[in-house]
Amino acid sequence: MDTKVAVVTGSNRGIGFEIVKGLCRKFDGVVYLTARNEERGRQAVKQCEESGLHPAFHLLDVTSEESLQQFAEHITRNHSGIDVLVNNAGILDFDKSVSNYEDSKRLIDTNFMSLLTVSKILYPLLKNNARVINISSDWGLLSNIKKQIWLDTLVKEDLTVDEILQFVNDFLQAAKNGKIPFISYAGHYGDYKVSKVAMSALTFVQQRQFLREGKDISINCVHPGFVKTDMTKGMGDFTPERGAHAPLYLAVDAPQTLKGTFMWHDCHQVNWDD
Incomplete structure (x- = not known):
C-alpha cells in the first residue's frame, strides 16, 4: 500500500x-x-x-538548495511523493521594527525566496490531490503595502512570479536607501510584511498555474493568529496549539475544492486584497 506523506518545514518548535x-x-x-x-x-x-x-525526522534548511535536494532524494527513495506540504519555516526579529538592508535581505531570503527553491525542488514530488499550506500572517494582506504601483500590480489576474520578484527587490532597494524609505514602503516590520504579502501573491499565482496544468493540487495561505511563540517573544493572543488549528484544517479536513484562498485563523476565507 502506498503510504501518504506529510512534510512540515521549520517544525521543531512553535x-x-x-x-x-x-x-x-x-x-x-x-x-x-x-x-x-x-x-x-x-x-x-x-x-x-x-x-x-x-513523526519521522529529516534535516532540512529551506534556504539551502543542497539541503532541499537531499531531502527530495530521501522522499524519492522512500516514498511515492508528498501528499501534504506545510511551508512554515520563517524568521522575524521582533526587537527590530525597522531593519537594515542586510537583515531585511536575510529575512526575505528565508521567508519568501526559499519558497521559490522549495517550488523548484519539492513541488515536482507533489501527488495529485496534494495540499500545500503556506503559513502567512495578517501582515500578509495586501493592505499592509503603501506603494500604489504594487497595490495595482499584485492583484492582476495575469500576475507573474517575475513581477512578485520585482516587488520584493523594489522593497530591498528602499531598505538599502535608509529608514525613511523603509517605513514609507510598508511601515514598521516592513520586511516581514513584504515577505508575507509576496508569499500570498505567490500562492495565488501558483494555484492558477496548477489549474492551467490540469493538476488537482490545492495551495492556500493562512493567518494562524497572533501566536505566543519564541519568535514573538511570548506575546500574542493564542497558544501555538490554537495557532495550528486553521493550518490543520487545510491539511486534513478542508474540501479539496478549496483552492487559492487566504484563510483566517478561525477557518473562514477573507479577501486578501481588501
Missing part, C-alpha cells in the same frame, strides 16, 4: 511543532518533522514520542 503533533493524530501516513538544526529537531521528535506520537 506553530510548526503543533502542526506536526496535530498531523500525527489526524493524518493517515508518515509525518516529517524537519529542522535545520539536527539536535533541536531530534529533541522535538523525542518530545512527540513522550506523548505517544511518532
Whole structure:
C-alpha cells in the first residue's frame, strides 16, 4: 500500500511543532518533522514520542538548495511523493521594527525566496490531490503595502512570479536607501510584511498555474493568529496549539475544492486584497 506523506518545514518548535503533533493524530501516513538544526529537531521528535506520537525526522534548511535536494532524494527513495506540504519555516526579529538592508535581505531570503527553491525542488514530488499550506500572517494582506504601483500590480489576474520578484527587490532597494524609505514602503516590520504579502501573491499565482496544468493540487495561505511563540517573544493572543488549528484544517479536513484562498485563523476565507 502506498503510504501518504506529510512534510512540515521549520517544525521543531512553535506553530510548526503543533502542526506536526496535530498531523500525527489526524493524518493517515508518515509525518516529517524537519529542522535545520539536527539536535533541536531530534529533541522535538523525542518530545512527540513522550506523548505517544511518532513523526519521522529529516534535516532540512529551506534556504539551502543542497539541503532541499537531499531531502527530495530521501522522499524519492522512500516514498511515492508528498501528499501534504506545510511551508512554515520563517524568521522575524521582533526587537527590530525597522531593519537594515542586510537583515531585511536575510529575512526575505528565508521567508519568501526559499519558497521559490522549495517550488523548484519539492513541488515536482507533489501527488495529485496534494495540499500545500503556506503559513502567512495578517501582515500578509495586501493592505499592509503603501506603494500604489504594487497595490495595482499584485492583484492582476495575469500576475507573474517575475513581477512578485520585482516587488520584493523594489522593497530591498528602499531598505538599502535608509529608514525613511523603509517605513514609507510598508511601515514598521516592513520586511516581514513584504515577505508575507509576496508569499500570498505567490500562492495565488501558483494555484492558477496548477489549474492551467490540469493538476488537482490545492495551495492556500493562512493567518494562524497572533501566536505566543519564541519568535514573538511570548506575546500574542493564542497558544501555538490554537495557532495550528486553521493550518490543520487545510491539511486534513478542508474540501479539496478549496483552492487559492487566504484563510483566517478561525477557518473562514477573507479577501486578501481588501
